Amino acid sequence: MKKRLATLAVAAVMAAGPVMADLVFPSLSYRTGPYAAGGIPFADGYADYFTLLNERDGGIGGVMTRVIECETAYNTEKGTECYERTKGEGALVYQPLSTGITYQLIPKTAADGIPLHTMGYGRTSAANGKVFSNVFNYPANYWDGASIAINYLLDQNGGDLSGKKIALVYHNSAYGKEPIRTLNELSNKHGYELLEIAVDHPGQEQKSQWLRIRRERPDYVLMWGWGVMNPVAIQEAANIGFPMENFIGVWWSGSENDVLPAGADADGYKALNMHNVGDDFPIFEDIQQYVVDTGKAAGAGDQIGTVLYNRGLYAAMLAAEAARTAQEIHGVGDITPAQMRDGMEALVMTEERMTELGMPNFGPEFSVSCENHGGSGQGKVQQWNASAGEWEILTDWITSDKEVIMPLVMEDSEAFAAENNIEMRCN
Amino acid sequence: MFYREAGDFKTSYVDDSQTFPISFDRYRYYFVLFVAFALLPFMVDDYWASQILGPFLVFSIAAIGLNILTGYCGQVSLGTGAFMAVGAYSCYKLMTGVDIWYPAVCDGSRILFFWCSGRAEYQIWFQLPEINILLSILLSGFITALVGVFFGLPSLRIKGFYLAVATLAAQFFLIWLFNSASWFYNFSATGQITAPDTFVAGVQVTGAETQPWALYMVCLVFAFGCAWMARNLTRGSIGRRWMAIRDMDIAAEIIGVNPLKAKLTAFAVSSFFIGIAGALFFAVVSGTAEAGDVFGIQTSFEILFMIIIGGLGSIFGSFAGAAFIVILPVALRVIGTEMFGWPSEIVEHFQFVIVGALIIMFLIVEPHGLARLWQLAKEKLRLWPFPY
Numbered sequence: 001m002k003k004r005l006a007t008l009a010v011a012a013v014m015a016a017g018p019v020m021a022d023l024v025f026p027s028l029s030y031r032t033g034p035y036a037a038g039g040i041p042f043a044d045g046y047a048d049y050f051t052l053l054n055e056r057d058g059g060i061g062g063v064m065t066r067v068i069e070c071e072t073a074y075n076t077e078k079g080t081e082c083y084e085r086t087k088g089e090g091a092l093v094y095q096p097l098s099t100g101i102t103y104q105l106i107p108k109t110a111a112d113g114i115p116l117h118t119m120g121y122g123r124t125s126a127a128n129g130k131v132f133s134n135v136f137n138y139p140a141n142y143w144d145g146a147s148i149a150i151n152y153l154l155d156q157n158g159g160d161l162s163g164k165k166i167a168l169v170y171h172n173s174a175y176g177k178e179p180i181r182t183l184n185e186l187s188n189k190h191g192y193e194l195l196e197i198a199v200d201h202p203g204q205e206q207k208s209q210w211l212r213i214r215r216e217r218p219d220y221v222l223m224w225g226w227g228v229m230n231p232v233a234i235q236e237a238a239n240i241g242f243p244m245e246n247f248i249g250v251w252w253s254g255s256e257n258d259v260l261p262a263g264a265d266a267d268g269y270k271a272l273n274m275h276n277v278g279d280d281f282p283i284f285e286d287i288q289q290y291v292v293d294t295g296k297a298a299g300a301g302d303q304i305g306t307v308l309y310n311r312g313l314y315a316a317m318l319a320a321e322a323a324r325t326a327q328e329i330h331g332v333g334d335i336t337p338a339q340m341r342d343g344m345e346a347l348v349m350t351e352e353r354m355t356e357l358g359m360p361n362f363g364p365e366f367s368v369s370c371e372n373h374g375g376s377g378q379g380k381v382q383q384w385n386a387s388a389g390e391w392e393i394l395t396d397w398i399t400s401d402k403e404v405i406m407p408l409v410m411e412d413s414e415a416f417a418a419e420n421n422i423e424m425r426c427n
Numbered sequence: 428m429f430y431r432e433a434g435d436f437k438t439s440y441v442d443d444s445q446t447f448p449i450s451f452d453r454y455r456y457y458f459v460l461f462v463a464f465a466l467l468p469f470m471v472d473d474y475w476a477s478q479i480l481g482p483f484l485v486f487s488i489a490a491i492g493l494n495i496l497t498g499y500c501g502q503v504s505l506g507t508g509a510f511m512a513v514g515a516y517s518c519y520k521l522m523t524g525v526d527i528w529y530p531a532v533c534d535g536s537r538i539l540f541f542w543c544s545g546r547a548e549y550q551i552w553f554q555l556p557e558i559n560i561l562l563s564i565l566l567s568g569f570i571t572a573l574v575g576v577f578f579g580l581p582s583l584r585i586k587g588f589y590l591a592v593a594t595l596a597a598q599f600f601l602i603w604l605f606n607s608a609s610w611f612y613n614f615s616a617t618g619q620i621t622a623p624d625t626f627v628a629g630v631q632v633t634g635a636e637t638q639p640w641a642l643y644m645v646c647l648v649f650a651f652g653c654a655w656m657a658r659n660l661t662r663g664s665i666g667r668r669w670m671a672i673r674d675m676d677i678a679a680e681i682i683g684v685n686p687l688k689a690k691l692t693a694f695a696v697s698s699f700f701i702g703i704a705g706a707l708f709f710a711v712v713s714g715t716a717e718a719g720d721v722f723g724i725q726t727s728f729e730i731l732f733m734i735i736i737g738g739l740g741s742i743f744g745s746f747a748g749a750a751f752i753v754i755l756p757v758a759l760r761v762i763g764t765e766m767f768g769w770p771s772e773i774v775e776h777f778q779f780v781i782v783g784a785l786i787i788m789f790l791i792v793e794p795h796g797l798a799r800l801w802q803l804a805k806e807k808l809r810l811w812p813f814p815y
Contacts, residue, residue, distance in 0.1 A: 029771065029772075031771070031772035031775070032772055032775045032776060069770070069771045070764070070771055071760075071771035071772055071774065071775040073775060075720075076713075076715075076717070076720055076721065077482075077713070077721065080477070080478070080713065081478045081757065081760075084473055084474040084477060084478050085474060085478070085761070088474075099617070100619075100717060100720055103617070103619045103621070103715050103717075104713065104714065104715050107621075107634065107635030107714060107715075108635050108714075110635060111635040111636050123617075124616075172606055172719065173618070173717060173719065173720065174617035174618055174619045174717055175617075177616065177617050177618050178616060178617055180616070181616050198606075198607075200606075200719065201719055201720070201723075412616060419623060420623070420624065421624075
C-alpha cells in the first residue's frame with residue numbers, strides 16, 4: 001500500500017465526494033476516438049444496469065451504487081490518469097475495456113489492493129489466481145477464444161484441419177498479439193498453417209493486408225480487431241470476394257457496428273461471443289420500465305439490445321453479483337475493494353441465478369476459485385444475417401482446449417511471478 | 428522598480444557572464460529550485476506525481492531536446508516520438524540485461540556469423556548483467572544520440588520540409604521495428620515492455636510500489652540536469668554555431684562554422700535528451716509501454732506543439748510549452764467533470780476545442796510563444812510603475 005504524504009488543493013477538491021455510503025463502480029469508458037463505436041454501447045450497458053439496480057432494488061443489498069464515468073479514448077495514458085483520479089473514491093473494481101490499459105493497471109491495482117476485471121480481454125495468464133491475486137478474466141479469455149474458434153473449425157471439417165491455411169488478421173498491439181502464441185501451439189497440434197497479418201492502429205487502411213490474403217488464399221481468416229478496424233476488414237473481405245462464412249472474428253469483432261457498414265456484403269460473417277444476443281430477455285422489460293421510461297438511460301439510449309450493450313450489461317451484472325457475494329461473505333453492506341476481491345473470488349454463476357436476474361441462459365455457468373480466475377472458458381459462434389439485420393447464434397457453448405491453454409497460462413504466469421518476486425497463493 | 432539591473436554591479440567576468448545576471452531573476456530561480464527540490468517532494472501524491480508533475484518534467488526534457496534541434500539549429504524533426512521509443516526500449520533492454528543470440532544450429536550456410544541462410548536454432552551467446560536504472564537511463568540517452576546522428580545524416584543534404592519528411596520516415600521505421608522485432612520486447616506474448624522493480628540506494632524508483640516522491644525526484648533530477656546542461660551548451664560556442672546555422676547556413680559556413688559538425692552535434696545532443704525523456708517516461712512514469720501507442724506520430728506532434736507554443740530557441744519556453752500541453756488537458760478534464768459535472772465525452776470534446784482554440788489564439792497573439800510573453804512581462808516589470 002502506498003501512503004500519501006499530503007494532498008494538494010485540486011486533489012483535495014477531487015477527493016471530496018459525497019460522504020454517504022455507496023458502492024462505487026468506475027467506468028473507464030471511451031465515447032470518443034476511433035474505438036468509440038465499441039466503447040459507447042458497452043459503457044451504456046454498464047451504466048444502465050447499475051441505474052436499474054438503484055431504481056428497482058435500491059442498490060445492491062440496500063446500498064446504492066454509483067458509477068463514475070471517465071473518458072479514456074482507448075488511450076493508455078488517459079486510462080491511467082482516470083485510474084489515479086478515481087481510485088480514491090472507494091472504487092470497488094476496474095473494467096478498463098482495453099488490453100493496453102489493463103497492462104498498465106495490473107501492477108498498480110496490485111499495489112493499491114483494488115480488483116481488476118478484464119472480461120474476455122487483458123492479460124490471459126491472469127486466469128492463474130495463484131499468481132494474480134487481484135486480476136480476474138472470467139468467463140473467458142483470448143486464448144480460450146482462439147481455441148474456441150479452432151474447435152469450431154475442427155467441428156466444421158470433421159475433426160481434421162491438417163493442410164489447411166488459417167490467416168490471423170490482428171490489431172498490431174498487445175491486444176491483437178495475445179492469441180498468436182495459442183494459435184501457434186494449436187497449429188502444431190492440428191497441423192494447419194498459420195499466417196500472421198498485422199494491422200496497425202487504428203486500421204482504416206488495410207488494402208495491402210487483404211491483397212496478401214487474396215494472394216495466399218487461406219481457407220479461413222480469423223480476426224482480432226477492434227474499433228474502426230473491424231468494419232474496414234469486413235468491407236475489404238467483401239471486396240476481394242472472400243467467403244464470409246469462412247471469416248470468423250473474436251468477440252470484439254462481432255457487433256452490429258462492424259457489419260452494418262458493409263451492408264448485404266457482410267451477410268454470413270461469423271464471430272465468437274461469450275454471452276447471448278438480442279433483447280429477448282425479461283431484464284429488458286425492467287430496463288424499459290425503470291431506466292428508459294424514467295429518462296435515466298445512459299448516453300443516447302439507442303444502443304439497448306446490441307451485442308456490446310449486452311456485454312456491458314453482462315459485465316455490470318457480474319460485478320454486481322460479485323459485490324452481493326462479498327456482502328454475504330463479510331456481512332456488511334458498504335464493502336471495501338478488498339472485500340469485493342473476496343466476492344469476485346467466490347463468485348458462482350448458475351442458471352437459476354441468471355434466471356432470477358431476468359437473464360436466463362445469458363452467459364455460461366461458471367464458478368471462480370482461488371486458483372482459477374478465468375471461469376469456464378466457453379463461447380458461442382454467432383452469424384450475421386444481413387437481411388434480418390441481426391446476429392443469430394449458431395452453436396451451443398463451445399469449450400476451449402484446456403490441455404493446450406493451461407500449460408501456456410502456467411508458463412506465462414510463473415514467468416511473471418518469477419520476474420516480480422510474487423509468492424504463490426492458494427496453497 | 429523591483430526588476431532592474433541598475434545598481435547590480437559585477438566585479439568579475441565570472442559574475443558578469445552568469446546565466447541570470449539580474450539579481451531578481453537569480454533569486455526567483457533559486458526560489459523555484461527550492462520549491463521544486465525541498466517543498467514539492469513532501470507534498471506530491473500518486474496522482475500529482477504520476478499524472479501531472481512526472482509527465483510535465485519528462486516532456487520538458489523532450490521539448491528541450493527538440494528545441495535544441497529545431498529552435499537553436501533550425502532543423503525540423505517529426506521523429507521525436509520514435510527517438511523517445513529508442514530511449515525507452517534501450518532502457519528496457521539495459522535494465523533487464525542485454526541478451527545477444529547466435530545460431531547454434533544452422534541448417535544452411537553461415538554468413539557473417541549471426542546470419543543463417545536456412546533454418547536455425549538460436550541460443551544466448553552472452554547476457555549482460557542488469558544495469559542500474561539511473562545508469563540505464565543515461566546510457567539510453569547515448570544510444571539514442573547515436574541513432575539520432577544516423578537519422579540526422581540526411582540533414583547535410585536537405586532542409587526544411589524535406590528534412591521533416593526524412594525524419595518522419597525515422598518515426599515510422601523505428602516504431603515498426605519495435606513492434607515487429609520481438610528481441611526488443613524480450614519475446615513477450617504481447618509486445619508490451621514492463622519495467623521491473625528497481626532500487627536506487629534502497630529506494631524503489633520503478634515498479635508499481637514506487638513512492639510518489641521517489642518518482643518525482645528522479646524526474647526532477649534528470650530534468651534539472653538536462654535543463655542546466657542545455658542552457659550552458661546553448662550560450663556557449665556550440666550553441667552559437669547552431670544558431671549561426673539556423674540563421675543562415677551559407678553565411679555560417681563562410682565565417683568558419685563547419686555545418687557537418689554543427690548539424691550532427693545538434694542531432695546528437697537533441698536525441699540524447701529525447702532518449703532520456705523516453706527512458707524516464709517508460710521506466711519511471713508509466714511503468715509499461717507499447718511503441719505504437721505511446722511513442723506514435725501524435726507524440727512527435729505534441730512535442731513540436733510544445734516548442735512552438737512555448738517558444739522556439741528558449742529553455743524556459745520548453746518548460747512552459749510542456750506545462751501548457753501536459754497540464755491544460757488534465758486541468759480541463761478535472762474542471763469539466765469534477766466541478767461542473769458534465770458528461771465525460773462532452774468534456775473530452777470540449778478539451779479538443781479549447782486546447783485547439785488556445786493554440787490558434789497564442790499563435791496569432793504571440794507567434795514567438797510563451798517565452799516571448801514572459802520576456803515582455805519582464806520588460807514591463809522593469810519599467811513599472813513609471814512606464815513610458
